[in-house]
Amino acid sequence: MNVKNIRNFSIIAHIDHGKSTLADRMLELTGAVTAREAKEQLLDSMELERERGITIKASAVTMQHTYEGQDYMLNLIDTPGHVDFHYEVSRALAACEGALLVVDATQGVEAQTVANAYLAVGTGAEIMGVINKVDLPAAQPDVVAEEIEHVLGIRGNECFHISAKSGIGVEELLDAVVELLPGPEDRSDEEPAALIFDSHYDEYRGVICYVRMFAGSLKVRQKIRFMGTGRTFTITELGKFRPQMTAVDELCTGEVGYLIANIKQLADVTIGDTVTDDLHPAKKPLPGYEPPMQMVFSDFYPGTNTDYPQLRAAFDKLVMNDSSFTFIPQSSPALGFGFRCGFLGLLHMEIVQERLEREHNIDVVQTAPTVSYEVLTKDGAVKRIDSPSVLPDPSHIEELREPFVKLEIITGTDSIGGIMKLTESRRCQLIKTDYLSTTRVMMEYKAPLAEIVYDFYDLLKGISRGYATMDYEFMGFEKSNLVRIDILINKVAVDALSIIVHRSNAEARGRKLIIKLRRAIPRHQFEIPLQVAIGGKIIARETIKAFRKDVTSKLYGGDVTRKMKVLKKQKEGKKRMKSVGSVQIPQKAFMSILDTSD
Amino acid sequence: MGGVSLYLHIPFCVSKCGYCAFYSERVCGGDVGAVVGAMIDEVRGYRSGLEISTIYIGGGSPSCIGVEQLCRLVDAVYEHFEVCGRVEFTVEANPGQVGGAWLERMKGCGVNRLSFGAQSFDEGELKLLGRAHGVEDVYAAFELARGAGYDNLSIDLMFALPGGTVEVFAESLDAAVGLGVEHVSAYSLSYEEGSDFMRELLAGRIERVCEEVDRAMYERAIEVLAGAGYEHYEISNFAKAGFECRHNMAYWANDDYIGIGPSAASWFGGKRYTNVADIGEYVAGIDSLGRAVAESSEPTVIEVACETAVLNLRRRAGIDVHEFVKRTGYEVFGLFGGEISCNAQAGLLEVCDDRVRLTDEGIMVADRVLADFSVV
Ligand SMILES: Nc1nc2c(ncn2[C@@H]2O[C@H](COP(=O)(O)OP(=O)(O)OP(=O)(O)O)[C@@H](O)[C@H]2O)c(=O)[nH]1
Ligand SMILES: [Mg+2]
Numbered sequence: 025m026n027v028k029n030i031r032n033f034s035i036i037a038h039i040d041h042g043k044s045t046l047a048d049r050m051l052e053l054t055g056a057v058t059a060r061e062a063k064e065q066l067l068d069s070m071e072l073e074r075e076r077g078i079t080i081k082a083s084a085v086t087m088q089h090t091y092e093g094q095d096y097m098l099n100l101i102d103t104p105g106h107v108d109f110h111y112e113v114s115r116a117l118a119a120c121e122g123a124l125l126v127v128d129a130t131q132g133v134e135a136q137t138v139a140n141a142y143l144a145v146g147t148g149a150e151i152m153g154v155i156n157k158v159d160l161p162a163a164q165p166d167v168v169a170e171e172i173e174h175v176l177g178i179r180g181n182e183c184f185h186i187s188a189k190s191g192i193g194v195e196e197l198l199d200a201v202v203e204l205l206p207g208p209e210d211r212s213d214e215e216p217a218a219l220i221f222d223s224h225y226d227e228y229r230g231v232i233c234y235v236r237m238f239a240g241s242l243k244v245r246q247k248i249r250f251m252g253t254g255r256t257f258t259i260t261e262l263g264k265f266r267p268q269m270t271a272v273d274e275l276c277t278g279e280v281g282y283l284i285a286n287i288k289q290l291a292d293v294t295i296g297d298t299v300t301d302d303l304h305p306a307k308k309p310l311p312g313y314e315p316p317m318q319m320v321f322s323d324f325y326p327g328t329n330t331d332y333p334q335l336r337a338a339f340d341k342l343v344m345n346d347s348s349f350t351f352i353p354q355s356s357p358a359l360g361f362g363f364r365c366g367f368l369g370l371l372h373m374e375i376v377q378e379r380l381e382r383e384h385n386i387d388v389v390q391t392a393p394t395v396s397y398e399v400l401t402k403d404g405a406v407k408r409i410d411s412p413s414v415l416p417d418p419s420h421i422e423e424l425r426e427p428f429v430k431l432e433i434i435t436g437t438d439s440i441g442g443i444m445k446l447t448e449s450r451r452c453q454l455i456k457t458d459y460l461s462t463t464r465v466m467m468e469y470k471a472p473l474a475e476i477v478y479d480f481y482d483l484l485k486g487i488s489r490g491y492a493t494m495d496y497e498f499m500g501f502e503k504s505n506l507v508r509i510d511i512l513i514n515k516v517a518v519d520a521l522s523i524i525v526h527r528s529n530a531e532a533r534g535r536k537l538i539i540k541l542r543r544a545i546p547r548h549q550f551e552i553p554l555q556v557a558i559g560g561k562i563i564a565r566e567t568i569k570a571f572r573k574d575v576t577s578k579l580y581g582g583d584v585t586r587k588m589k590v591l592k593k594q595k596e597g598k599k600r601m602k603s604v605g606s607v608q609i610p611q612k613a614f615m616s617i618l619d620t621s622d
Numbered sequence: 623m624g625g626v627s628l629y630l631h632i633p634f635c636v637s638k639c640g641y642c643a644f645y646s647e648r649v650c651g652g653d654v655g656a657v658v659g660a661m662i663d664e665v666r667g668y669r670s671g672l673e674i675s676t677i678y679i680g681g682g683s684p685s686c687i688g689v690e691q692l693c694r695l696v697d698a699v700y701e702h703f704e705v706c707g708r709v710e711f712t713v714e715a716n717p718g719q720v721g722g723a724w725l726e727r728m729k730g731c732g733v734n735r736l737s738f739g740a741q742s743f744d745e746g747e748l749k750l751l752g753r754a755h756g757v758e759d760v761y762a763a764f765e766l767a768r769g770a771g772y773d774n775l776s777i778d779l780m781f782a783l784p785g786g787t788v789e790v791f792a793e794s795l796d797a798a799v800g801l802g803v804e805h806v807s808a809y810s811l812s813y814e815e816g817s818d819f820m821r822e823l824l825a826g827r828i829e830r831v832c833e834e835v836d837r838a839m840y841e842r843a844i845e846v847l848a849g850a851g852y853e854h855y856e857i858s859n860f861a862k863a864g865f866e867c868r869h870n871m872a873y874w875a876n877d878d879y880i881g882i883g884p885s886a887a888s889w890f891g892g893k894r895y896t897n898v899a900d901i902g903e904y905v906a907g908i909d910s911l912g913r914a915v916a917e918s919s920e921p922t923v924i925e926v927a928c929e930t931a932v933l934n935l936r937r938r939a940g941i942d943v944h945e946f947v948k949r950t951g952y953e954v955f956g957l958f959g960g961e962i963s964c965n966a967q968a969g970l971l972e973v974c975d976d977r978v979r980l981t982d983e984g985i986m987v988a989d990r991v992l993a994d995f996s997v998v
Contacts, residue, residue, distance in 0.1 A: 549968065549987065573837040575988040577809040577858045579936060581629060581873045582887035585894055585919065588929060591989065591996035598993070 025097050027210040030278040031201050032099045032236065034082075034116040036144060037126035038136035038493065039105035042156040044068055044079050046126060046188035047102040053195055054087035054098065056266055067102045067267065072378060079104040080375060081346075082116045082222060084234055084280050086264040091202040098201060099236075099280035105136050107495050108369030111316040111348055112222075113140055115295065117147040118313065119221040119236035119280060122205035124197075125178070126154045129163035129185075133171045133460060135434050135495035141176045150205050151176075153183035154197065159190045171460050208238070208278030216240030217306040218275070218283070218299040220250075225344030229261075231287040232269075234280075235299060238310055241276040242299065248285065251309040252297040257285035295347055316348040317498055318366030319427075320393040320477055321410040322373060323354055323520060324380075325362030327387035327611060328599050332361045338384035339363060342376065349376050354411065358518045358604045359389060364411055367393075370477065389602055389611045391520045395474045398425040398501040413519035415508050418559050424524075425501035430455075431471040433484065435492035437463050442487035450475035451526065470499065472526070509534045511541070512555040512562075516605045520614060531556075531563055538566045544613035546597075547571040552607055625675030625706050626890065627872040630661065630695060631883030632681040633901055636719075639752040640822070641780075643814030645885035645899040646682040657884065657901050658691045660908040662698040664882050667912050674703045676710040676869035677732075683739075685719040689727045696731040705732070710868040712737055712776075717763040718755035725770035735774040735867075736767055737807075743797040744790050747783055752818075764801050774865055776805035781839040783811050784819075784828040791839045792846065799850040804865040808843040809858050810836055837986060857936050857988060874937050876930040876949065884914070893920050924998060927952045931995040936988070940979025954978060961994040 035043040044065040051057045051066060067083040068074055079102060087098045101116040103109075117123060123144040127137055144151050153172050155165045169180030184200065186193035211217075222234040235242075242248065242262060249256045261284040263271040275281045287293060296313035300306040326335045339351045350366040367373040373393060380386040396410035400423040409415055431452060435443060437459075447454070452471040459465050476496060484492045507530050511521040521541075525533050534556030541554055547568055556564040579587055601608040634649040634657075677699065684692060692713075699705065712735040713728055728736075740760045742748050748756060760777075767775055777798050781791045798806055813820045813830070822828045831839075844854055852860035856874060859867065872879060881888045885899035895918035898904050907914030921929065927950035934941040946954045955962065962978055965971040970984035970991050984991055 549970075549983075571987065571990075572833045573810075573840065573986050574990050575810075575857060575986060577812060579857075579873075579933070580870060581627075581879050581881060581889060582885070582896065584873075584887070584889070584929060584933070585896075585917075588925075588932065588996055591932065591993040594989070594993035595996055 025095070025276070025279075027212060027276075027278040028207045029094060029096045030099070030207055031096060031122065031205050032101075032120040032208060032278070032280060033122040033124055033201060033205055034101040034103055034113070034120045034144075034149070035124045035126060036103050036113055036117070036140040037105055037156075038128070038131070038134040038140070039078065041105065041126045041128040041131065041134075041137070042188040043105065043126055044102050046124070046154070046156065046186070046194070047085070047100060049188050049191050049194045050087060050098075050100060050198060051085065051267065053191070053198060054089050056085065056087045071382070072375060078106060080106075080109065082112045083267070084116075084119075084222075084265050085267040086280060087266075089198050089202065091199050096202050097279070098198070101280075103140075105140075106369075106371055107136060107139070108367075108372040110139065110143065111368060114143050114147065115221045115313060117144055117149050118311070119219055120147075120149055121208060122150040122152065122201070124154050124201070125151050125172075125176075126156050126188075127168055127172060127183075129155045129157045129165045129168050130160050132164075132168045132464065133175050133434065135432050135493035138175060138432060138434070138466070139495040139497070141178075151178060152200065152204060153178040153180075155183050155185050156188050158185045159187035159192060167461065171464070175458075175460055175466070210277065211239035212241065212277040214239040215304050215306040216242050216248075216299070216301050217310055218242060219310045219312070220293060220295055220297050220299060223293050223295060223344075223347070225341070229284050231284075231289070231293050231344065233283045233285075233287075233293055233299070235275065235283050237275050237277050237279050237281075239277055239306060240301070241274050242283065242301075243274045247302040248283075248299050249302040249305060250293065250297045251300055251305065252294050252312070253292060255292050256302050257287055259283060259285050289344075316368060318348075318350055318410075319369050319395065319473060319498070320373060321364060321366050321396060322393040323356065323359070323362050323364050323391040323411065324351070324377075325356070325359040325389045325391075325520075325602075327389050330386045330388065335363065335380075335386055335388065338380055338386045339365075341384065342379055346376065346379075348372070356413065356520050358516075358520050359391075359602055362389075366396075366410065389614060391614050392523065393478065394523065395427055395477060397427075397506065397524055399423070400425070409524075412508050412522040412524045415522075415524065423503050424506040426504040426506060426524075427473040428499045428502050429471055429473050429476070429496040430499050431469040431476055431494060431496045433467045433469070433492055433494045434460070435465060435467070435488050437465050439488040439492060440465060440467075443467070443484065443492065446480075446483055446487060447471070450480060452476070471496070472504065473498070474524075474526075507558050509537070510557045511537065512553070512557060513541070513545070513609070514552045514605055514607050515555075516607075517557070518604055518609075530558060534558075535564045538564060541613055542566045542568055545607070545609055548607060550606075625673040627676045627678070627869050627877065627879035628674045628699065628703070629869075629879060629881040629886055630677070630679045630684075630699075631881060631886040632679060632684040632687055632692075633657065633884045633899075634681065634687050635683045636686050636716075636754055637752070638818075640818040641751060641811055641814070643817045644682065647901055649683075649686045653901070653905075654687045654691055656905050658687070658695050660905045660914075661695055661883050663908050663912070664914070665695075665698050665702050667908075668702070668880060670702050671704045674699070674705045674709065676872060677705070677712070678869040679713045680737075681714060683716050683719065684713050685715045685724065689724050693727060693731055696733075700732070710735055712867070712869060714739060715763065715767075716755060718759035720763050720766065722766055722770065725766055725772070729770055729772070734772070735776065736772055737776040737778065737805075738763060738767075740777045740798070741780045742783075742790075743794040747780075747786065747790065747794075750783060750785075751780065761801075764803075774805070775803050776807060776867065777801070777803045779806060779808045779843075780811055781808060781843065782831045782836040784831065786831055786835075786839070788835065788838050788842055792842055795843060795846045799846065799852075804862050805867060806843075806847060806852060806860045807858055808840075808847075808860065810840060840986070853938075855938050857985060871937075874933045875945075876926070876933050893918055895919075923951060926950055927957060928996055928998060931958060932992045935978070935980060935992055935995065938979065938985075940977045943976045943978070957998060958995055965991050965994060 037043045082103045084101045089096045103113045173180035217239040218235040218237045220233045264281040298309035351363040354364040399407045452469040455468040505527040538554040551570045552568040554566040635646040711733045714737045847860040884904040887896040895915045897914045898916040904914045
């Protein structure tokens with residue numbers, strides 16, 4: 025197909041504004057799926073996506089559309105909206121010339137609308153404003169159009185009004201995509217250059233690379249080279265997502281599809297790498313991507329029914345379908361061998377943990393998530409610390425730095441007061457306030473990541489009755505007055521429970537923590553002291569009293585079945601514990617640090 | 623020993639005690655005759671000539687339904703089963719409900735052991751418990767029983783009552799010992815689901831004694847009774863030499879037993895089953911189907927092994943490794959090696975003379991230890 029007749033675009037939006045639903049309608053209208061095959065959010069194929077009703081992974085799909093008597097090939101990439109998955113959005117955008125920025129007509133511009141629009145601007149994609157859900161009685165397309173114009177500089181009167189659900193305006197939108205979005209640059213005469221923008225692993229066929237052809241073409245049986253890693257392979261299959269994988273003989277300039285080349289390890293493929301011909305390579309690789317930045321870290325240790333090799337094998341597999349989390353072996357005196365894992369955010373962490381459980385039948389003991397810190401040691405070296413337990417002795421530390429982010433909150437003006445209080449208590453610094461309209465405002469802060477990454481979003485939602493949205497972007501590390509709190513259980517420091525906190529609330533956090541632990545750890549035969557220490561100095565103490573008597577007085581014939589049940593339950597409970605010294609600690613206790621509520 | 627243990631549940635009381643969660647109805651309203659009749663039919667549903675080694679009539683309050691009804695039931699048992707010559711035959715008796723004639727008649731029926739639900743020798747505590755008798759009734763009943771020739775008497779005592787103290791409990795212990803009773807069962811009050819006490823507790827109108835006091839009382843019982851020549855042979859049971867309750871020992875050995883009457887449980891022919899806890903349904907079930915089972919299960923061999931271990935460990939003698947393998951087919955150390963060693967290390971179990979048993983400390987926290995044996 026002529027390069028001029030190709031349009032590549034991503035659908036981007038805030039969470040739940042209707043990206044995947046719009047993709048559904050487009051697939052239907054272009055005949056990519058028949059009415060019989062159709063189901064809601066068809067591209068959300070992962071079990072977890074369907075259950076949670078959110079998109080986690082971007083999906084690409086190729087459609088055919090006729091406009092003014094000519095056939096066009098449309099390649100659409102549906103993207104996730106959640107802040108944790110911005111990286112997926114950037115990757116998708118890099119493979120496209122255009123973006124449909126969808127905004128919910130009942131909600132207006134929200135935090136991820138702004139963030140994703142900026143991403144699109146950053147990649148140079150042509151943005152089309154799409155106001156969705158106009159079928160709803162509460163829709164205010166004109167107000168929303170004004171907001172879009174005011175905040176994002178996209179002309180309000182050029183926005184498309186659609187209902188992804190009922191299909192209103194979608195046919196016209198397809199035409200507009202052809203008409204308004206630029207086609208790919210015609211570089212068909214050059215050496216092949218294809219951007220790997222995603223991948224997944226198939227048990228039987230190995231790694232499947234999602235590629236966007238920027239120059240030249242690729243054919244089956246061609247010998248290819250990955251320019252970043254230098255590895256070479258022979259293409260065994262090329263194809264397109266229609267939306268099911270459909271083999272083709274050739275992928276040409278401008279097209280989007282997949283490539284299979286008997287690649288057995290994901291390590292051989294780097295997302296963002298350039299595929300070219302082995303003998304006649306492209307002059308220079310495509311720009312590629314910055315590697316994703318892990319924002320939170322947590323240790324995963326094998327739980328009761330899992331061992332270390334099983335956990336390792338599961339991670340090896342999982343990373344093949346999600347290259348944005350990291351795991352490195354780690355051992356803890358308290359918990360044995362496990363992995364320190366890095367995630368894009370808490371939702372990402374939750375999803376990895378859930379996938380381990382479901383897809384790999386693995387149970388884990390997880391430590392509370394933490395952000396990473398930077399240490400400037402006395403000898404002038406700068407080190408990244410993503411586990412409190414490996415923080416050097418205070419006497420070797422010149423300076424401790426914590427990550428700061430640019431935090432954007434969009435909210436109704438009535439909750440400004442509550443939000444100011446919250447942000448103040450979380451050491452956030454207001455940079456500027458911008459009114460989107462008379463009733464909605466965007467506030468920009470400089471905030472310590474550690475203060476906003478855990479429970480902040482929930483609190484924000486609470487304060488604003490669900491209306492506020494937030495987004496953040498990493499800025500850099502800055503010196504901060506931080507200390508490490510150590511927790512001693514029965515006089516033994518439990519490394520997995522250490523946390524790094526700001527000096528100003530160290531004592532309060534420590535105290536809360538041991539109160540939580542006191543409730544979470546069952547009584548033992550002996551008294552268990554719980555202590556909070558900073559640099560060896562005890563600053564708080566709680567005690568778990570010993571149990572003195574636990575015996576059923578009466579057990580005769582009629583009670584046997586019932587009693588056995590109770591005892592079994594008691595034993596099951598014991599099994600889900602980790603022993604640290606002579607103390608049995610329930611797995612949930614390790615997570616209690618996370619919970620900063622009272 | 624051979625033979626099966628037989629339990630007969632009399633589901634009637636004069637009034638319900640606050641702590642009790644056993645199934646019973648008020649004797650006045652309930653149709654005693656119909657229930658006893660159904661129980662007789664239930665007995666007859668079993669193979670005739672079955673050898674019975676112990677009989678225990680409990681409740682409820684067996685002594686409240688009138689001696690004629692009891693005798694009718696017992697006669698049917700003797701008639702249908704083969705009751706062994708040296709049967710242990712216990713009847714639970716409420717002080718205040720038994721007179722000389724009753725004792726005579728029961729003796730005539732073959733009863734050779736009485737278990738008195740005395741609970742306490744403190745008037746205040748008896749009132750709190752909702753017992754219908756007073757302290758004097760206990761002494762009187764005891765004297766009458768001795769007079770009638772009963773030489774195997776047991777007394778139930780209860781401790782850790784709301785507001786209870788070690789001193790008051792110690793007085794009850796001394797009183798029991800002073801009577802020269804052959805057997806004492808000492809129970810820590812447990813708050814049973816559905817009992818008045820549980821409701822009161824939840825409503826905050828009564829308060830549990832603290833664990834320390836509960837333990838101190840239990841330790842006192844062990845100390846006083848041991849000092850008076852009673853052997854502590856099971857968690858809550860103490861007996862002079864040769865007076866252990868054979869019927870209950872059968873439970874803890876995991877031997878077979880048959881329970882007759884509403885809510886009674888059986889472990890017989892490889893099945894555990896429990897009758898409905900409702901006299902109307904019970905009578906109707908027996909009348910129409912010959913059975914009134916509400917729940918039944920067939921434990922697997924491994925479950926039987928776990929049950930056996932749990933029950934055996936309640937005995938001070940613990941698990942006898944030879945007896946265990948004979949009964950269950952499993953080597954106890956093979957099945958519970960890890961559980962035994964870690965509890966032994968914690969000082970809660972000891973292994974000696976081919977036995978695995980709770981230590982003195984282990985008894986105090988027996989449930990924690992037993993939980994480890996409840997499933998493999
Ligand atoms: N009434 C109405 N509902 C819509 C419309 N478009 C989407 N929805 C509903 O909005 C909800 C979210 O739609 P999705 O398509 O999953 O949104 P999304 O943007 O893909 O969400 P994420 O992938 O989680 O970011 C679903 O319940 C849809 O049915 C619309 O035009 N009208
Ligand atoms: Mg979606």
